[in-house]
Amino acid sequence: MSLYKVGGDMMEDDWEFASSSNPNRTLVLVGRTGNGKSATGNSILGKKTFKSKASSRGVTSTSELRRVIQEDGQIINVIDTPAEFIGKEIVRCITLAEGGIHAVLLVFTVRGRPTDEEQSVLYHLQTLFGSKISDYMIIVFTGGDDLEDNDETLEDYLGQECPEFLKEILELCDNRMVLFDNKTTNKRKKAEQVQKLLSLVDSVARKNNGKPFTDELFHELQEEAIKLRDQKKEVESLKGYSKSEISEFKKQIEISYDRQLSRITEMVETKLKETAKRLEKQLGEEQAARLEAEERANEVQKRSSDEIKKLRENLERAERETKELQRKLGKCINL
Numbered sequence: 001m002s003l004y005k006v007g008g009d010m011m012e013d014d015w016e017f018a019s020s021s022n023p024n025r026t027l028v029l030v031g032r033t034g035n036g037k038s039a040t041g042n043s044i045l046g047k048k049t050f051k052s053k054a055s056s057r058g059v060t061s062t063s064e065l066r067r068v069i070q071e072d073g074q075i076i077n078v079i080d081t082p083a084e085f086i087g088k089e090i091v092r093c094i095t096l097a098e099g100g101i102h103a104v105l106l107v108f109t110v111r112g113r114p115t116d117e118e119q120s121v122l123y124h125l126q127t128l129f130g131s132k133i134s135d136y137m138i139i140v141f142t143g144g145d146d147l148e149d150n151d152e153t154l155e156d157y158l159g160q161e162c163p164e165f166l167k168e169i170l171e172l173c174d175n176r177m178v179l180f181d182n183k184t185t186n187k188r189k190k191a192e193q194v195q196k197l198l199s200l201v202d203s204v205a206r207k208n209n210g211k212p213f214t215d216e217l218f219h220e221l222q223e224e225a226i227k228l229r230d231q232k233k234e235v236e237s238l239k240g241y242s243k244s245e246i247s248e249f250k251k252q253i254e255i256s257y258d259r260q261l262s263r264i265t266e267m268v269e270t271k272l273k274e275t276a277k278r279l280e281k282q283l284g285e286e287q288a289a290r291l292e293a294e295e296r297a298n299e300v301q302k303r304s305s306d307e308i309k310k311l312r313e314n315l316e317r318a319e320r321e322t323k324e325l326q327r328k329l330g331k332c333i334n335l
């Protein structure tokens with residue numbers, strides 16, 4: 001099964017033509033560093049365009065968009081994001097996803113246990129975009145090859161290793177999940193896993209009446225981008241000005257656009273800081289509750305082992321007394 005006709009970046013004109021005549025899908029990859037976002041992006045696109053390699057420091061430093069046109073003409077836009085949620089990157093990602101987001105792919109790996117810290121991804125998404133964002137979420141597990149090597153299925157893995165928060169996320173997104181083996185060279189397997197993902201994307205689209213995710217932040221950024229484009233066109237068509245005057249006008253327009261972006265970025269940063277604080281408080285409370293429960297359990301254990309010790313001592317004493325009585329009784333009988 002061949003999915004792809006054209007790969008790679010398109011020109012602005014191609015994009016406008018394609019978007020007006022074909023349905024398109026914009027998918028955003030999010031998740032912890034090293035979980036395999038870029039590798040999954042490459043699997044979806046059918047070629048190595050995002051940088052993907054083992055590194056604890058994080059390979060992807062800025063949001064990037066790549067696209068592919070399928071045989072049926074559908075355009076798949078894939079946005080790879082850096083693991084860190086920072087205002088500038090979120091604004092960039094939304095600006096890239098011009099028409100809205102058709103699915104947010106939350107990437108986890110089965111090559112290790114999900115960490116509590118990964119819980120924050122959902123919090124950040126919900127704070128920034130509201131709870132509606134979960135209607136657009138799909139969970140991608142990478143490392144399918146590792147499971148296969150251990151003769152395990154995704155269900156086995158989830159049965160043994162799934163922490164509470166991941167169960168909650170899966171429930172929130174109606175168990176939309178797919179397993180990816182980004183290392184496979186088997187063409188059939190490659191195509192099948194992408195197909196499964198795209199059918200989940202279709203089910204997300206159906207659930208949301210075909211509408212991609214957008215919100216006020218999207219609209220605001222989109223308006224600014226349109227304003228920039230229109231103002232630039234207007235300046236270019238001005239008559240009676242020198243080249244340097246036109247380029248000065250353009251520079252002023254760019255400055256005003258950058259100022260608006262900075263304002264929006266600051267707004268996003270404030271929201272993120274609030275979430276981080278709330279999350280820190282919540283994690284602190286959870287940790288304190290866990291410690292208290294552990295202490296209580298230890299106390300109960302200690303108390304019961306003290307009681308067992310006391311019972312044993314009583315038993316031993318009773319045995320000694322019985323023996324003593326028997327000895328005395330023996331003596332009396334012999335007399």
Ligand SMILES: Nc1nc2c(ncn2[C@@H]2O[C@H](COP(=O)(O)OP(=O)(O)OP(=O)(O)O)[C@@H](O)[C@H]2O)c(=O)[nH]1
Nearest residue numbers: 034035036037038039052053054058059060143182
């Ligand atoms: N065995 C195996 N390795 C994988 C799979 N997917 C990704 N990897 C490896 O995991 C490592 C990290 O993958 P990336 O795609 O760079 O991860 P990322 O989430 O994009 O990381 P950052 O860009 O740093 O945020 C790389 O060495 C990949 O080859 C998979 O399905 N199986």
